[in-house]
Amino acid sequence: MPPNPTTYPIGFAATCARATLYILLVAALLQGAYLEALYLDETRFTERGYTELTQSALLASVSLLLIYTRQVLKAAPTLTLLLFAFAFSSLIREQDAWLDIYVAKHTWKVLVALVIVPTLYWVIQKRHQFLEEFAAYSNTFSFGLFASGFLVTYVFSRLYGRSEMWMAILGEHYQRTFKDAAEEITELLGYSLILIAAIELVLLARRWQQARSTP
Template structure:
């Protein structure tokens, strides 16, 4: 059983980390403002700042969960499922490029090839997975991941519905407003996913340091 005291974060570290996360979010939103003001027809498109930032955030989150799997073997099923979710999301973000330069539907095939084997492995070890998930859900990383998952895959999709924005804006409806609302919300969700994986990696590092002392 891992040392649960390693899950606690000191007050100083918590304050510094909170400031760093605040600055990251502020920087991302400054990038969104630049995109809105400067990029013209590229605003909130596949080539815009927001979409590129989402890709980089998901790439970082995927790299962090891979690093965590190499460092620690306490969460084999949870980290494998996280890897599948984040990897599939990263592939999905490249759908336009894959459809244009590989073949139409390439991203769907790649996601299937990634996710199906992972789900089979997790289902085969479902009892161990349930125990791991119970422990993970009680951590700061688990809370951040839940918030990021809901923001990215649920809230942004519902908030970005065309009929919602047509009802809000009426005859002044512009698709760019709807796209901006959806993509910026998804950007925040991807940020939370990155921070969740960073917190998981940091927690594993803390546990290893305490075990070595």
């Protein structure tokens, strides 16, 4: 079981520095979406637009950070594997349009199944270890951010981006661009929260390493 992370709490100065960096990250991502809407008429909020490509970049970064946490830092192997499967499956899902065009229809579903099924099987086999790791992770800042990112991306954005809602709001002035912008930018926020959660997990794993090496 990983050491108790509260043994090495985050200092106030470090918290302020990280909060500042995260604020700048979110602001930069949103500014990019604003510039996309302003200048990229042909591709804005499409598969080839800034927002969609940035979502993929964020998910790729999350996947790499989770691999690093598991393989290099050797922290919570079952938990990090499950989180990786989730992030990498989401990355595959974001490529569905490209896969449909250049490979075959519904290719993304097959690829996601190839990631999720063996991962779930392995985690179920190691379920006692997983529960111990989850107990250590569930009370952390990283978990709170990850849960928030999940809710924003997979619950709120889906409901907020419904065509019916934007038709009701805009009435006769409805255009699909409004719906697409609302959904994609909200997803971008959710993925940014998941990225911050992955960064915090790396830092948490380093504290766990420190705890293990301390007599």
